[in-house]
Amino acid sequence: MAFLLIAQPADRRPDESPHIIEARMRGLAAALMLDTSTAPLRDIGPRLTMHHESDAHLALDGCDYDLRVPIGGDWTRFVCDGGVVTVVVGLDPLPASSKRAVVAAYMSNGALTNRLLLGETHAARVSRSRGGQQPSYDELNRKHQELTELVNQHFALLQGRGRAQ
Structure with a gap:
């Protein structure tokens, strides 16, 4: 099992209180359907x-x-390779780039x-x-434009504004 820990930074803006930051972290956890560390670990779906x-992207509800x-x-x-990831949202501050021992103590x-949501x-x-190479930016952009055109054509057909080609 792999872990993905998301914690609030130790530094915050002057207009942010610990309560505001915690509310935001709880909102993030809710958008991921996370539960407390005392509850059974639940599958939140492929995110x-x-x-x-x-680079990975984590999908958030809403x-x-x-x-x-x-x-x-x-x-x-x-x-x-299909491994399972436990997403952990910590409600307490954790300095960026903390050492492994600090993170272990934070998790424990x-x-x-009960300050972790998982x-x-x-x-x-x-x-x-192909060949394990990532497509170039130009190739991705071209594919995106092609798909956008197809979606727009289909939408126009559904709305009765276009004709099939």
């Missing part, structure tokens, strides 16, 4: 889209955008004090192309 070795997650190495290979303390997910889609 990860793996784009390449250093949000037009995904959360981009920087990843890499063994974690990526594990998830791309959070579990004991759920299991896996990759919904893994983007792979």
Whole structure:
């Protein structure tokens, strides 16, 4: 099992209180259907889209955008091979780039004090192309334009404004 820990940064803007930040983190956890660390770990459905070795996107309910997650190495290979990921939202601050021991203590303390919200997910889609190479930006842009044109044509047909070609 792999873990994806999302914690609030230790530094915050002057207009943000700990209560406001915690409410936002709880909103994020709700958009992921996460539950407390005392509840059985629940499957939150396929929410990860793996784009390449250093980039995954995490789908959030009720949000037009995904959360981009920087990843890499063994974690990526594990998830791309179908591995399960436990998503963890921590309600307490954790400094960015914390050492492994600090993160371990954060996780232990959070579990004991019920300050972690969790759920299991896996990759919904893994983007792979011929020969393991990623498509170029131009190729992706061209494909996006083609799909947009097709969708617009079909929409026009449904609305009675176009004709089949």
